[in-house]
Amino acid sequence: MTELRGLPAARAITARCKTEIEALRARGVVPTLAILRVGERGDDLSYERGAVKRFASAGAETRVIALPETCTQDELDAAVRGINEDDGIHAALIFRPLPKHLSEERVKTLLDPEKDADCMTPASAAALFMGRAVLPPCTPQAVIELLDHYNIPLSGAKVTLIGRSLVVGKPLALLLIARNATVTVCHTKTRELPAEARAADILIAAAGSAKMVTAEFTRPGQVVVDVGINVVDGALCGDVDFDAVSAVADAVSPVPGGVGSITTAVLLENTVKAAQKRL
Numbered sequence: 001m002t003e004l005r006g007l008p009a010a011r012a013i014t015a016r017c018k019t020e021i022e023a024l025r026a027r028g029v030v031p032t033l034a035i036l037r038v039g040e041r042g043d044d045l046s047y048e049r050g051a052v053k054r055f056a057s058a059g060a061e062t063r064v065i066a067l068p069e070t071c072t073q074d075e076l077d078a079a080v081r082g083i084n085e086d087d088g089i090h091a092a093l094i095f096r097p098l099p100k101h102l103s104e105e106r107v108k109t110l111l112d113p114e115k116d117a118d119c120m121t122p123a124s125a126a127a128l129f130m131g132r133a134v135l136p137p138c139t140p141q142a143v144i145e146l147l148d149h150y151n152i153p154l155s156g157a158k159v160t161l162i163g164r165s166l167v168v169g170k171p172l173a174l175l176l177i178a179r180n181a182t183v184t185v186c187h188t189k190t191r192e193l194p195a196e197a198r199a200a201d202i203l204i205a206a207a208g209s210a211k212m213v214t215a216e217f218t219r220p221g222q223v224v225v226d227v228g229i230n231v232v233d234g235a236l237c238g239d240v241d242f243d244a245v246s247a248v249a250d251a252v253s254p255v256p257g258g259v260g261s262i263t264t265a266v267l268l269e270n271t272v273k274a275a276q277k278r279l
Helices: 007-026 042-058 073-085 104-110 122-129 138-149 169-178 193-198 242-246 263-278
Strands: 032-038 061-067 091-094 158-162 182-186 202-205 223-226 230-232 235-237
Touching (some): 007 263, 032 263, 042 061, 042 263, 073 104, 091 263, 122 169, 138 169, 138 263, 158 169, 158 193, 182 193
Parallel strands (some): 032 091, 158 182, 158 202
Antiparallel strands (some): 230 235
C-alpha cells in the first residue's frame, strides 16, 4: 500500500512558486495575501499559522486582519472594502464560517473576484463552472495536486466523490471533469453507497463524517483520498478508516498529513498568480 503523503507535493509547489516570486520581486512586486479572520477559532488559527509560515519561507507576505467575534456587519464590510482598495494586496482569504450574526453571502458579493484566493465569490464560482477559473479553490485543487504528484492518471478514470458541499465536493467535481475524469457524486441519499464507492478507480471522501469509509467501500487496485477533518476523542482523523482501508486499497492518503498539507501551498500559488495578473 502506498501512503499518499501531502508534504512532498506541497514542497514541489512551494519550490516552483519561489522562482516566480523571485522574478516578481525583481520587478518590485511582493506577492501579498490578506487573511481576514473573525474571532479566534482554533482551526482558523492553525491554518493561519501554517499559511504565514509557508509564505515567509517562499519570500511572499501575509497581512492578518483580525476582527473580534462581536464585530458588526458594517465593520466586516469595511475590512473587505479595504482589501479591495489596497493595491499592495493581491489576494485574500476570508475564513468561514462566519459568526451567525454576519452575512457570508454579503461578503461573497463584496470581495473583488480578482483577489478571491479560495473561489468564494459568485464570479469565481461561475468561472470555475465554465472551466475558466484563474484561482481554483484551495482544498479541491490540493486533491488534484496530490494525485498529480503521485502520477495517478485522471483522464478516463472513474472517480467517486462522497460529498457535495460548495467548499469541496461540487468544485472538486468540476476540476475532475475538466481533467476528463468520469465523476460520480454521492451523498447521504445515495443508495448502495459502498457499491458505488467500490466501482471507482479513485475514491474521494469529503463528507465530514469520521471514519465512515470502511473496508466495505474499497477494493484492491483502488486509490483513496481522504479530505475529511474530524476530531474524535481529542484526536484528528479523516472520513476514512485508514487502518481498515489501507489493508485493501493500493493507495490511501492519511489524515493528518495528506491533502491538508497541500492547501497552504495552493494558497501561495494562487496569490502568486493574482500578483502576476495584476502586474
